[in-house]
Amino acid sequence: MAPSNSAAPVAVAEEHMKEIVQSLYNLIVQGYDHQGALTVGAMKRDIQHLIEQLVKLSQMAPDVHINIPPEVTQYVESARNPDIFTREFVETVQRMNQLLKGRQEAYRLLQETLARDFIQGVPELKDDITKVVEATGGKVSPTKAANT
Numbered sequence: 144m145a146p147s148n149s150a151a152p153v154a155v156a157e158e159h160m161k162e163i164v165q166s167l168y169n170l171i172v173q174g175y176d177h178q179g180a181l182t183v184g185a186m187k188r189d190i191q192h193l194i195e196q197l198v199k200l201s202q203m204a205p206d207v208h209i210n211i212p213p214e215v216t217q218y219v220e221s222a223r224n225p226d227i228f229t230r231e232f233v234e235t236v237q238r239m240n241q242l243l244k245g246r247q248e249a250y251r252l253l254q255e256t257l258a259r260d261f262i263q264g265v266p267e268l269k270d271d272i273t274k275v276v277e278a279t280g281g282k283v284s285p286t287k288a289a290n291t
Contacts, residue, residue, distance in 0.1 A: 152206040166193040
């Protein structure tokens with residue numbers, strides 16, 4: 144139940160931010176298409192609405208708890224795009240996963256090769272070696288052990 148309670152302030156803050164962005168957009172449009180006294184009233188209303196939304200957002204800020212890694216904060220503070228940080232992070236994770244998968248396959252192949260060689264060298268330990276290999280998630284193929 145705690146995650147839904149902590150997610151509620153975030154959703155409300157997100158809605159406030161959307162309204163703030165909309166108010167800013169309205170002000171930009173009105174500023175671009177300014178027609179003197181005709182648009183002054185609308186601009187005043189939008190500025191007041193913007194200020195109200197900013198005040199609401201700042202009041203609810205202590206209730207919003209989001210864990211942002213310090214690396215991301217530093218990245219953004221140095222005027223860099225957080226989407227690029229995310230893409231680089233995902234690429235790094237994929238590269239590391241491929242590396243670890245390759246190592247895992249290499250160790251599994253080494254385990255099977257050693258088991259096969261041990262069984263060939265000391266046939267009376269076949270049952271023990273098979274148990275050890277299977278206990279660690281590997282398998283000793285009987286055809287390879289029998290052929291050698």
